[in-house]
Amino acid sequence: MVPSGKRAAVSSENRRQQPQDERSQRDSTEEALKSVLLEDLPIKRLSHKNITIEGYSRAAFQTYWRIPEFRLGFDLGGQPWAFMGTPSWFVSHTHIDHVVALPAYVSRRRMMKMEPPTIYLPEQAVPLVEKLLHVVGRLDRGRLPCQLVPAAPGQEFELSRELVVTTVPTQHTVPSLGFIVWERRKKLKPEFHGLPGEKIRDLRLSGVEVTNEIRLPRVAYLGDTRVDVLDEYPDLYRAEVLIMEVTFLSPHHRGEKIRKFGHVHIDDLVARRDRFQNELIIASHFSIRYTPRLIEKLARKAIPDMLGGRLLLWL
Numbered sequence: 647m648v649p650s651g652k653r654a655a656v657s658s659e660n661r662r663q664q665p666q667d668e669r670s671q672r673d674s675t676e677e678a679l680k681s682v683l684l685e686d687l688p689i690k691r692l693s694h695k696n697i698t699i700e701g702y703s704r705a706a707f708q709t710y711w712r713i714p715e716f717r718l719g720f721d722l723g724g725q726p727w728a729f730m731g732t733p734s735w736f737v738s739h740t741h742i743d744h745v746v747a748l749p750a751y752v753s754r755r756r757m758m759k760m761e762p763p764t765i766y767l768p769e770q771a772v773p774l775v776e777k778l779l780h781v782v783g784r785l786d787r788g789r790l791p792c793q794l795v796p797a798a799p800g801q802e803f804e805l806s807r808e809l810v811v812t813t814v815p816t817q818h819t820v821p822s823l824g825f826i827v828w829e830r831r832k833k834l835k836p837e838f839h840g841l842p843g844e845k846i847r848d849l850r851l852s853g854v855e856v857t858n859e860i861r862l863p864r865v866a867y868l869g870d871t872r873v874d875v876l877d878e879y880p881d882l883y884r885a886e887v888l889i890m891e892v893t894f895l896s897p898h899h900r901g902e903k904i905r906k907f908g909h910v911h912i913d914d915l916v917a918r919r920d921r922f923q924n925e926l927i928i929a930s931h932f933s934i935r936y937t938p939r940l941i942e943k944l945a946r947k948a949i950p951d952m953l954g955g956r957l958l959l960w961l
């Protein structure tokens with residue numbers, strides 16, 4: 647929550663610039679806030695093709711990601727000020743470090759006069775999150791408008807003409823989901839290859855379906871989970887970018903306990919090293935038992951070539 651002093655800064659800014667240009671009003675409000683919010687949550691960024699992956703994740707601490715170009719994010723374990731403009735969020739599960747910022751996110755969007763967001767989350771969590779919002783709303787004496795969408799494994803959510811998100815069941819200690827973001831593209835059917843452009847246009851105008859829809863798995867996101875989901879849903883191995891948790895790296899933290907608590911060990915990646923077709927595999931959500939230096943060391947020891955440079959440690 648933004649303290650009341652900061653709220654005052656927002657509303658006086660709002661009064662000064664009346665609504666003729668909502669965007670420039672928002673920009674200048676954000677500028678004003680930047681001078682107030684000296685310290686925000688850390689964000690690491692990476693560009694890949696035409697998308698940017700932004701976020702930060704450490705186990706038991708905080709997890710938040712977004713792809714601004716797709717206008718969607720994953721997990722709400724923190725909410726950097728810059729992330730507020732992203733309108734759709736997919737929550738993998740309701741452990742505190744993945745969900746605690748949900749009410750603050752909803753409230754900020756309302757305060758900034760943005761559309762109520764849409765938040766997809768495991769269906770079992772929806773009634774309790776509704777209660778949570780109700781209680782926080784009463785404590786804050788403010789409305790928390792948002793759409794909570796119950797999600798189950800195997801579902802498909804259409805975000806736009808180009809983007810579809812599907813769900814996979816992950817294995818953790820509370821109900822949990824992973825997500826795959828697919829980009830839909832039209833591709834000319836093979837029988838029309840080589841035809842001149844006007845001919846194709848004429849066919850299309852005469853009502854012939856000249857294209858097929860193809861789907862590209864652009865980004866896959868796995869919150870906390872046992873590694874088995876990768877083998878059960880091989881699309882995850884095909885996503886251009888795979889963002890996943892690798893909570894444990896030390897040889898001392900191995901075996902049944904990790905499986906029981908629903909987490910991934912770097913050795914799980916070693917065992918599957920030939921299956922990853924991803925262009926980029928982002929390993930994150932490292933246990934806070936490890937320092938960044940130790941994480942580097944243990945990862946490079948386990949996978950010296952870092953999967954041909956495709957494995958990236960999000961530190």
Ligand SMILES: [Zn+2]
Pocket residue numbers: 705706709741743744870931
């Ligand atoms: Zn976690």
Ligand SMILES: [Zn+2]
Pocket residue numbers: 739741818870
């Ligand atoms: Zn968890």
